[in-house]
Amino acid sequence: MxxxxxxxxxxxxxxxxxxxxxxxxxxxxxxxxxxxxxxxxxxxxxxxxxxxxxxxxxxxxxxxxxxxxxxxxxxxxxxxxxxxxxxxxxxxxxxxxxxxxxxxGMVFQHYALMPHMTIFENVAFPLRVRRRSRAEIDAEVAKALRLVRLPDLGARKPRELSGGQQQRIAIARCLVYSxxxxxxxxxxxxxxxxxxxxxxxxxxxxxxxxxxxxxxxxxxxxxxxxxxxxxxxxxxxxxxxxxxxxxxxxRPRSLFAATFLGDSNILDGTVKSTGTVVEVETAYGTFRSSEIEPGTAGVGDAVQILIRPENFHTQPASAERNDNRVTGQMVNSIAYGGVTKTFVRLSDDKVLVVQELTKAGRMTVEPGTPATLSWNAGDGRILPPAKPAVSAAG
Ligand SMILES: Nc1ncnc2c1ncn2[C@@H]1O[C@H](COP(=O)(O)OP(=O)(O)OP(=O)(O)O)[C@@H](O)[C@H]1O
Ligand SMILES: [Mg+2]
Structure with a gap:
């Protein structure tokens, strides 16, 4: 085709x-x-x-x-x-x-274009191997180069292209034989x-x-x-x-998944009660969570609560409305353009990261000032107790 x-x-x-x-x-x-x-x-x-x-x-x-x-x-x-x-x-x-x-089709990290061939010949290569006619090769190579938005570079050699252009050509070479x-x-x-x-x-x-x-x-x-x-x-x-x-x-199902994707705050605790809302006792207080896979944790189990940085609120007003609250001290606050990350230290030196939209006038914090973070039960994901290690023979 x-x-x-x-x-x-x-x-x-x-x-x-x-x-x-x-x-x-x-x-x-x-x-x-x-x-x-x-x-x-x-x-x-x-x-x-x-x-x-x-x-x-x-x-x-x-x-x-x-x-x-x-x-x-x-x-x-x-x-x-x-x-x-x-x-x-x-x-x-x-x-x-x-x-x-x-x-x-395969495309690798290093584009592996053939340096002595022109871009046209590089892209035409898979078609030549498949013994396509000259007219078909001309038409399909032109189409593939148009698809990667480099229609005019056919006569150049790979070294005359930027890295990004070379990688596009590698993609064109892969697309050309459909x-x-x-x-x-x-x-x-x-x-x-x-x-x-x-x-x-x-x-x-x-x-x-x-x-x-x-x-x-x-x-x-x-x-x-x-x-x-x-x-x-x-x-x-x-x-x-x-x-x-x-x-x-x-909805990560393990600590590995929770920490590999995105920034995460993890609080260790023990399940105090179960139901649609689970209560978890931690060193910083007892917290309510409704994000849990049914049947994954029972009373007395050691679990972790995952809270994404964007799910914390620093406004005292929202603390009134939210299900959970923890207090600590400001460490610092860094504005990355439109978003600001604030670091808050808890009683035992654990540091939580909060991410909020940058607001004018709120870009500096005084280190050491008390801070209250709050979050909703629906934003605290319970990570089930770690499974026993699978044997290496598995
Ligand atoms: N030919 C080989 N001989 C022996 N061990 C190998 C061979 N190829 C891969 N491995 C081993 O298999 C495991 C998986 O390797 P693989 O290349 O699939 O990892 P990867 O996820 O692609 O890693 P990376 O992100 O570094 O590319 C590694 O422990 C690696 O050392
Ligand atoms: Mg690899």
């Missing part, structure tokens, strides 16, 4: 009902991992993993260095053979199919912040316009939160939690 026909297919209503299903469940399964694991001798690079990626989904593998992200991508691409389990693409078992027969899945391993990792943000928007636009399924690797939580339909959070060679960005951010 050509690029334009895939784009057409993406915007054309699917099926007789004329509706492209919004919810993931109605879309076809594009990639499926069933019990896929990988070991290198004594090292487990990926524990047995199940994962389904739906057609047209933008799924991000997020996690710290060494957590198994690249391994999972390589297993899908066919660059690595699994030690256990099966990989299927479009309902077909491809576990034993070599990488070059899987028709997937793979239905693109795998990207930290594709923007080598670029500065501004360029990254620009290319993030570009990638999202391409994803929308072309309806491609994207599997994207990053260890940058902000990038994952802004780009993904779904985040697969990796930790220690297994999936820690997966779900839409807002679910991972607001």
């Amino acid at each position: 050509s690029l334009s026909s895939r784009a057409e297919q993406a915007i054309r209503p699917a099926g007789a009902g004329g509706q492209i299903a919004e919810s993931g469940t109605a879309r076809a399964c594009k990639v499926r991992l069933s019990g896929v694991g990988k070991r290198y001798g004594a090292v487990t690079a990926l524990h047995s993993t199940d994962l389904e990626v739906r057609e047209g989904e933008f799924v991000t593998l997020l996690g710290p260095s060494g957590s198994g992200k690249t391994t999972m991508l390589n297993l899908i691409a066919g660059m690595t053979a699994p030690t256990s389990g099966r990989v299927s693409i479009d309902g077909r078992d491809v576990t034993d199919v070599p990488a070059n027969k899987r028709e997937l 793979p239905s899945i693109i795998l990207m391993d930290e594709p923007l990792g080598a670029l500065d912040k501004k360029l990254r943000e620009e290319l993030q928007l570009e990638l999202k636009r391409l994803h929308r316009e072309l309806g491609i399924t994207v599997l994207y690797v990053t260890h940058d939580q902000e990038e994952a939160l802004t780009m993904s339909d779904r985040i697969v959070l990796m930790n220690g060679a297994r999936i820690e939690q997966m779900g839409p960005p807002e679910e991972l951010y607001f």
